[in-house]
Amino acid sequence: MDSINVRLGDLTGTGAQWNNGSGTDQNQPHFAIAPEGSTGLLDSSYDVHVRTSDQVGSALSSAKSFEELGLQQDLLQGVYAMGFSKPSKIQERALPMLLSNPPKNMIGQSQSGTGKTAAFSLNILSRVDANNHSPQAIVLAPSRELARQIVDVLTTMSKFTKINIGMAVKGGLHRGRSMDEHVIVGTPGSVQDAIRRRLLPTKNIKVFVLDEADNMLDQDGLGDQSIRIKGLLEGTPQIVLFSATFPDNVRRFAPRFAPDANEISLRREELSVDTIKQFYMDCQSEEHKYEVLCNLYDILTVSQSIIFCRRRETADEIARRMTEQGHAVLSLHGMMSPEERDEVMDHFRRGESKVLVTTNVLSRGIDIMQISVVINYDMPLDHRGNPEPEAYLHRVGRTGRFGRTGVSINFVHDRRSWEHMRAIEEHFQRPITRVQTEDWEQVEKTLKSVL
Numbered sequence: 001m002d003s004i005n006v007r008l009g010d011l012t013g014t015g016a017q018w019n020n021g022s023g024t025d026q027n028q029p030h031f032a033i034a035p036e037g038s039t040g041l042l043d044s045s046y047d048v049h050v051r052t053s054d055q056v057g058s059a060l061s062s063a064k065s066f067e068e069l070g071l072q073q074d075l076l077q078g079v080y081a082m083g084f085s086k087p088s089k090i091q092e093r094a095l096p097m098l099l100s101n102p103p104k105n106m107i108g109q110s111q112s113g114t115g116k117t118a119a120f121s122l123n124i125l126s127r128v129d130a131n132n133h134s135p136q137a138i139v140l141a142p143s144r145e146l147a148r149q150i151v152d153v154l155t156t157m158s159k160f161t162k163i164n165i166g167m168a169v170k171g172g173l174h175r176g177r178s179m180d181e182h183v184i185v186g187t188p189g190s191v192q193d194a195i196r197r198r199l200l201p202t203k204n205i206k207v208f209v210l211d212e213a214d215n216m217l218d219q220d221g222l223g224d225q226s227i228r229i230k231g232l233l234e235g236t237p238q239i240v241l242f243s244a245t246f247p248d249n250v251r252r253f254a255p256r257f258a259p260d261a262n263e264i265s266l267r268r269e270e271l272s273v274d275t276i277k278q279f280y281m282d283c284q285s286e287e288h289k290y291e292v293l294c295n296l297y298d299i300l301t302v303s304q305s306i307i308f309c310r311r312r313e314t315a316d317e318i319a320r321r322m323t324e325q326g327h328a329v330l331s332l333h334g335m336m337s338p339e340e341r342d343e344v345m346d347h348f349r350r351g352e353s354k355v356l357v358t359t360n361v362l363s364r365g366i367d368i369m370q371i372s373v374v375i376n377y378d379m380p381l382d383h384r385g386n387p388e389p390e391a392y393l394h395r396v397g398r399t400g401r402f403g404r405t406g407v408s409i410n411f412v413h414d415r416r417s418w419e420h421m422r423a424i425e426e427h428f429q430r431p432i433t434r435v436q437t438e439d440w441e442q443v444e445k446t447l448k449s450v451l
């Protein structure tokens, strides 16, 4: 049984408009939420562990319908137009806390593909005043592709409102025009640049969201920029951190970035999405990996798939060779121009190409329901050459979205790569099963049985 741990800050005096759940006995597991019904979300029930930091008899509330949240009618219309009939687990738990008044910070964790974007988007759109034509919320994402996707979600969700959504990504700040959209989504470098050049006024910012927050706060990554941006904001906005993963070092730091936050967290063993079946294939050498890949694509008839490599050159090389062999393949990585990246992504989203070969740049957040297979051509390693479980989880999470089935296949070709894979398997406590590469009829049978 999976569990979500919910840690509440002070929820007293909230202006919340939903039904309160049962009273809580601090520090103890309390009750299980009934399994999700018709949405097809993960078919498991969740133990909910509740802790309050301040021992102020807080009441845990849970929204079983969007109506209970007291959202404005035009926003509710947007939610239903997206085809959402009821909140997902994370939305059920997070939205009441996010929407409570006075606003509280939040550190929220749930598995990949479970609806975190809609959770923070609904909070933003509920708090924005459409009559005030200035930026009131900023969302940071680690890649331009994810920023564009979040813009799309916010735009669709707000289509019956008068709220406008703007984007701050490389090549997107138009000739020094000051941004007056209500919500700005961007990558850290461009957002920082826009604020410094006084193109993005921050005096009315009420919500500051870091999507993929562990990545955005990582001191080896985008941490410095995120911290600087926070320092450039006037006032004290509600800070919202969301991710599927929060490694220990980031979890320790996160409360300093988002003080006194309500928290929803998962244990490491609960992070894997069980509808994603994980396999590995033994390859004899680096070159043999390519041969195995081609054999695999001769038998795979899946709708779309994504192949992750460590190096950009490998991604280009695989895409080139597979294209020569007649497959509809594209590559995407950080050495390409923004225009090229947008074009490739749009092409892939429209399903005009079936295979996307990429690097970790696309490991997080990208939501394409048709992706049913993820291949780790190279196991994910950090810059010290150690296996990186978080990157693995995010990569694999590009399939199996919102309760769908998916398959991940890891290529290992020597002792080191095998050990890296085993370390990741050990980390998440989920089996990665061998599919042998000698009998392709058997491989086909195995994969067909799970896809």
Ligand SMILES: Nc1ncnc2c1ncn2[C@@H]1O[C@H](COP(=O)(O)OP(=O)(O)OP(=O)(O)O)[C@@H](O)[C@H]1O
Pocket (backbone or CB within 6 Å): 039, 083, 084, 085, 086, 087, 088, 091, 110, 111, 112, 113, 114, 115, 116, 117, 118, 243, 244, 364, 365, 366, 367, 369, 397, 401, 402
């Ligand atoms: N309440 C809902 N009902 C039906 N579908 C939903 C609901 N909420 C979200 N979805 C859909 O679920 C999919 C996954 O959502 P989303 O991209 O927000 O996941 P996520 O938790 O942010 O994943 P990741 O950790 O990979 O970033 C999206 O296609 C979204 O439209």
